[in-house]
Amino acid sequence: MSSKLNDNGIIESSRLMLPEHREAYLAHMHESNRKEKPILDxxxxxxxxxxxxxxxxxxxxxxxxxxxxxxxxxxxxxxxxxxxxxxxxxxxxxxxxxxxxxxxxxxxxxx
CATH class of the missing domain: 2.30.30.100 (SH3 type barrels.)
Incomplete structure (x- = not known):
């Protein structure tokens, strides 16, 4: 029974992500792709x-x-x-x- 609770067993692998955290993560990933406007001569x-x-x-x-x-x-x-x-x-x-x-x-x- 202890092997299911430790070492990436059932308890370890049942992590949840809140919808707010997922949206914030996706927004952050989208903003990381933003690029700067080049300066024209x-x-x-x-x-x-x-x-x-x-x-x-x-x-x-x-x-x-x-x-x-x-x-x-x-x-x-x-x-x-x-x-x-x-x-x-x-x-x-x-x-x-x-x-x-x-x-x-x-x-x-x-x-």
């Missing part, structure tokens, strides 16, 4: 600006890489509007699919 900002202006003026589709703390997203579409006051663009990906993307979140742009 002036030349990269100029290339991004040129691609955005060309897409806006000539209605040419471009590919944007947008920063996300967990997984960067790559989008293909056309710049519909450049808002200098709000510092964002309206990026159209389809007939009715669009999003507003802040300048600071754009990592790269190519035609």
């Amino acid at each position: 002036e030349q990269e900002w100029q290339l991004i600006g040129q691609a955005l202006m060309e897409s806006y003026q000539e209605r040419v589709a471009i590919t944007l890489t947008v920063f996300d703390p967990f997984d960067d997203s790559v989008m293909r579409g056309v710049v519909d509007r450049i808002d200098q006051n709000r510092k964002e663009i309206k990026f159209v990906r389809g007939d009715e699919d669009y999003s507003f993307i802040p300048f600071k979140n754009i990592l790269s742009a190519s035609i």
Whole structure:
């Protein structure tokens, strides 16, 4: 009987985890995958600006890489509007699919 109570027997292996602890653990593991936003140099900002202006003026589709703390997203579409006051663009990906993307979140742009 003593072998079941000791040395990883029934009592040792019947540990429980509270739901609150499990949620906290999963949240911690999710946050540990967070990454820092890279700092772009002036030349990269100029290339991004040129691609955005060309897409806006000539209605040419471009590919944007947008920063996300967990997984960067790559989008293909056309710049519909450049808002200098709000510092964002309206990026159209389809007939009715669009999003507003802040300048600071754009990592790269190519035609």
